[in-house]
Amino acid sequence: MINTLTDQINSIVEGTVALLPALGVAAVILVITWIVAKFGNSITHKLTGKTDLKPSLRNLAEVSVRLGIWIAGTLLAAMVVFPNFSPAGVIAGLGIGAVAIGFAFQDFFENFLSGVMIMLRDNMQVGDVIKADGIYGKVQFISLRETHIRAFSGELHVVPNSMLFKNPVEVETAEDERRFEVIVGVSYDTDLDEADKVIRAAVEKVDLVNTDKPIQVLADTFNSSSVDFRVRWWASAYRPEAVINRDKVIRSIKRSLDDAGIEIPFPYVTHTFKEKVPLKEAE
Incomplete structure (x- = not known):
């Protein structure tokens, strides 16, 4: 038994020594x-830096080049160490174990x-x-496995890419500007045409509103x-301008309605009270 073990050790040592040059x-x-x-x-970084590609696509190109070079180099090194090794054998092996690997x-x-x-999408990139x-926030980083989204309250969401790909x-911020909307209620005794003029003028006063696009005041x-109006206007889609813009518009509408003597009524809530009937005692 000792002789067999010694022979095996010697065989391993001799095989290792024989492989040292390879x-x-x-x-x-x-x-x-x-x-x-x-x-x-x-080289890839310099070439893609001269293009209009998104940062995420530049990263994808760099990763693909590195991965391709390493795969080729590793296969070549394996063929030197194991002369019987071939890429065709690797592909065949992958075919056999594809289901298990999958x-x-x-x-x-x-x-x-x-x-x-x-x-590869054109409609979502870092900064959107x-x-x-x-989940609501700003895209900070997109990798091949996950996307980092920073909420406006400070939290960082690390989201699997499959979730973003499979869900709406x-x-x-797909466009530089977007349409905002707010509901404004006026009392029933208000002249709606007059309220329309007051609200429209109030929105036009706000410097962040794009007055070149239509401002809608719809009963x-x-x-x-x-009677509720649906007020719509266009402004910058990027925060914090979007938040400040909405705040300014609401303040301007409230101020203008107050100056015009137009009431914004409280919601009228009715309460129904039911008389409590004592339960009958069990007989």
Whole structure:
């Protein structure tokens, strides 16, 4: 038994010694691969920097170049160490284990492919304000696996790319401007045409409002204690301008209605009281 164990150890040592030259060559290949990958990444960064590509797409291009170089270098090093090794054998092996690998890394591949598709989109990029599946904030970073969204209250949401790809996403900053809307109620004894003029003039006074686009003051609803106007205007979609703009418009409307003597009534709420009837005692 001892002789068998000794023979096995000697065989392993002899095999390792025989592989040392090949291992040395493979190590040199990997070092060269690292240098080429770094150089290729630098070239890609410079070339994409001269284009109008989104930062996320530039990152995707750099990652793809690095990954391609490393795959080629690793395969070459493996062929030096293992002469019987071939890329065709790797592909065949992947075909045999594809189902197992797919199940094991389902979430990873799903997020990876979703990240690629998100980067290829024209309508969402770093800096955009989005709403998706209850998350509202500014996109800070997009990677191949996850997206970082900073809420306006300060929290950072790290979101899997598959969630953003499979669910509807509202991009508030897809355009430089967007339409805002607010509901304004006036009392029933108000002249609606006069209220229309007052509200419209109040909105036009706000410097952040784009007066080149239509301002709409639409009588919308007969409410319980008021006639409600739906007021619409266009302004910058980017925060904090969007928040300040809405605040200024509401303040201007309230001030102008007060100056014109037009009442904004409180909602009228009716309460129904039911007489409590004592329960009959059990017989």
